[in-house]
Structure formats: structure tokens, C-alpha cells
Amino acid sequence: MAILDQGPPHYKKMLPPIVQENYGQWKYHEIPRPGVLRHVAEGGAVLHSVRVGTPRLVSIDFIREVCVIADEYCDGYLRWTTRNNIEFLVSDEAKVEPLLAELDAKGLRVGGTGRSISNIVHTQGWVHCHTPATDASGVVKAVMDDLYEYFNSMKLPAKLKMGLACCLNMCGAAHCSDIAIVGVHRTPPRINHDVIRKGTEIPSLVASCPTGAIRPDPKNKSVVVNEDKCMYCGNCYTMSPAMEIYDPKNDGIAILIGGKTSNARTAPSFSRMVIPFLPNTAPRWPETTAAIRKIVELWIANARKGERVGEWVERIGWEKFFELAELPFSEMLIDDYIFSRETFRTSAQFKF
Ligand code: SF4
Numbered sequence: 001m002a003i004l005d006q007g008p009p010h011y012k013k014m015l016p017p018i019v020q021e022n023y024g025q026w027k028y029h030e031i032p033r034p035g036v037l038r039h040v041a042e043g044g045a046v047l048h049s050v051r052v053g054t055p056r057l058v059s060i061d062f063i064r065e066v067c068v069i070a071d072e073y074c075d076g077y078l079r080w081t082t083r084n085n086i087e088f089l090v091s092d093e094a095k096v097e098p099l100l101a102e103l104d105a106k107g108l109r110v111g112g113t114g115r116s117i118s119n120i121v122h123t124q125g126w127v128h129c130h131t132p133a134t135d136a137s138g139v140v141k142a143v144m145d146d147l148y149e150y151f152n153s154m155k156l157p158a159k160l161k162m163g164l165a166c167c168l169n170m171c172g173a174a175h176c177s178d179i180a181i182v183g184v185h186r187t188p189p190r191i192n193h194d195v196i197r198k199g200t201e202i203p204s205l206v207a208s209c210p211t212g213a214i215r216p217d218p219k220n221k222s223v224v225v226n227e228d229k230c231m232y233c234g235n236c237y238t239m240s241p242a243m244e245i246y247d248p249k250n251d252g253i254a255i256l257i258g259g260k261t262s263n264a265r266t267a268p269s270f271s272r273m274v275i276p277f278l279p280n281t282a283p284r285w286p287e288t289t290a291a292i293r294k295i296v297e298l299w300i301a302n303a304r305k306g307e308r309v310g311e312w313v314e315r316i317g318w319e320k321f322f323e324l325a326e327l328p329f330s331e332m333l334i335d336d337y338i339f340s341r342e343t344f345r346t347s348a349q350f351k352f
């Protein structure tokens, strides 16, 4: 077979020798302390993975520092997870404690396994994208600082996976998170007709709108937006700089809860909106951190052991959740509100 020069190298080449030798034969793992997993193979081989949280935006100097640590304790084998954790893969059991001591001395925090909060998976829209409604990493830093006690311990009812997407296109996997933070715009795009006339492909712009809110305006060689149909997604701004969507006064954050991708115990589920708007109060987003802490603490106080956030809410009923969380409820917060007849209680989403 020809070896081509495009595409990433095969992942197997980068696995530590102990993983290659025991491929497909790992029997079980245990968690001797938060952030440390001990994997045991059929033949008795043991591998430790030590998980460290990072803020995602890291410098080259930081990466070098991490690689030097990996060279010393794990023959250079480590991996970055999708949640921006670093996992040091230690095949020499005697090196686990010295590695933990070095990480601690360097201020690198170990945690995020088992019944804890893992690092928040998030987007980085303000660095590379057109439509962010909030600064993803800033919010994540504020929320993780506030919930740190649940990162380096395992006192939650179950694992807590959070996601942040900086706009409702949700490339931050927020749609299936126990708690999701989503940046939201709340006003339609402001059209710059001059920019449209000078350099926008109008058919592509019209086609970019998922709700059909944009129509050509041939008289003015521009477009019009039907504001009743607009859902403020910002797709049109990706297509043309003439459709500016940013609105500092009205952009902010929505909170969704109850999603999960796992099919353990119950089927995977989508997150559902419980707080439609919180203000963008950089640099520490106190309203967002307080709202999330309140939901987490309610879950801790009321869930059964092993129950994910969505499983707990499904058991007690969404109406009860809103009551306990003291959150105002509107028909816009349930997916099928047009089918609920005289009262929200006829919605399939409510249980009594
Ligand atoms: Fe861009 Fe939206 Fe993805 Fe953020 S969530 S990176 S703004 S598409």
C-alpha cells in the first residue's frame, strides 16, 4: 500500500509501548485518587493516566514545560483530551507519586475524573470565528475557578460534563452537556447596503439563512431581513461582513441543562434551555457563575448517587426543577410548547 504524505500519521504509532503491547486487552481501571486512573491489563501490566486541567489557550513555553515533565516521568508519552486536559501516561508505577509532587510544585492541578467536573469543553470563537456572542475562554476560566472544589474531589452524584459554545451554532458540543453555556445574540443583523453592493454574492447570502429570513431587494441591489423570522444565529455575517450581528448591550449567555452523550443507564439526550439570558459581564461573569453553582448545588442536594443532571431532572420533572431552582418559566423554554394546549402541563416534557 502506498504511503501518502497527506493526512495525520496513524495514531497507533504514537501510543506508548505498554498500550501497543496490551492493545484490546485492558481489563479494568480504578481511580485511586481524583485525577489519577490506574488501568490494569489482562496480563497484569499497569498504566497510570494522570489528568491535569489546562485553560486551553496556552503558550509554547507552557507546552515545552509540559513536554519536559513528560520526558522525565513517562518517556515522553502524554495526550491532550478534547476537554483540554493533559493526560500523562505513566508506565512505571514508581514514578506516579514523584510526578504528582512535581505537578503540584509547578501549580498544575490534577483532577476531573469519576464523580467530578471534567474541564469544560469549549469553543474559541473570538480568536477565529465571525459569530461569537461571548468570550468562551473567559467564561470557562471564571466558572472553573468557582467550581474548582468539584474538579479535585469526587463528591458529585455522578460525572459532570459541561460545554460552552460562543454562539448557537454550538460547535462547543453544548447540545449534549449536563450543563451548557451558550453565547446568544438577541438582535437581527444590521445591514450595510454599501458593503453588500460592493462585494457580496447576494444568492449565497440569501442561501446562508437557515430560516429564510433574508430576501433579495433588487431595487436597491441589496437584501432585506424579515426580523420576525430571524433567530439571530449570525450565519449571514459569516457570509458577508455587511450583516454585522454583534450587539454589546444585547449579546449574552443562555444556560441549558440535562444533556448527555453516554447511553449508560438512560438514552443520550439533548440539553434544554433553563435560563434564556444572562449578561456578558467580563472579566468574571458573576451572574453566570452564580447561576451554574446554584444548579450544581441543587443537583448535589437532591440527586441519587450515580444520577446525571438530566436523569435527576427527568425523575423529579422539569416543572419541579424550575420551582426548586427559583427560575422563571416561559413557554419558550420547552421544545414542543405549540403542542401544549391550555396549560404547559399537557406538554410531553412535564411529569407529575
Ligand atoms: Fe464560531 Fe459559534 Fe463555533 Fe463559537 S460556537 S466558534 S462563534 S460557530
Ligand code: SF4
Residues within 6 Å of the ligand: 188, 189, 208, 209, 210, 211, 212, 213, 214, 225, 229, 230, 231, 232, 233, 234, 235, 236, 237, 243, 245
Ligand atoms: Fe438569517 Fe441567522 Fe442572519 Fe437572522 S442572523 S438573518 S436567522 S442568517
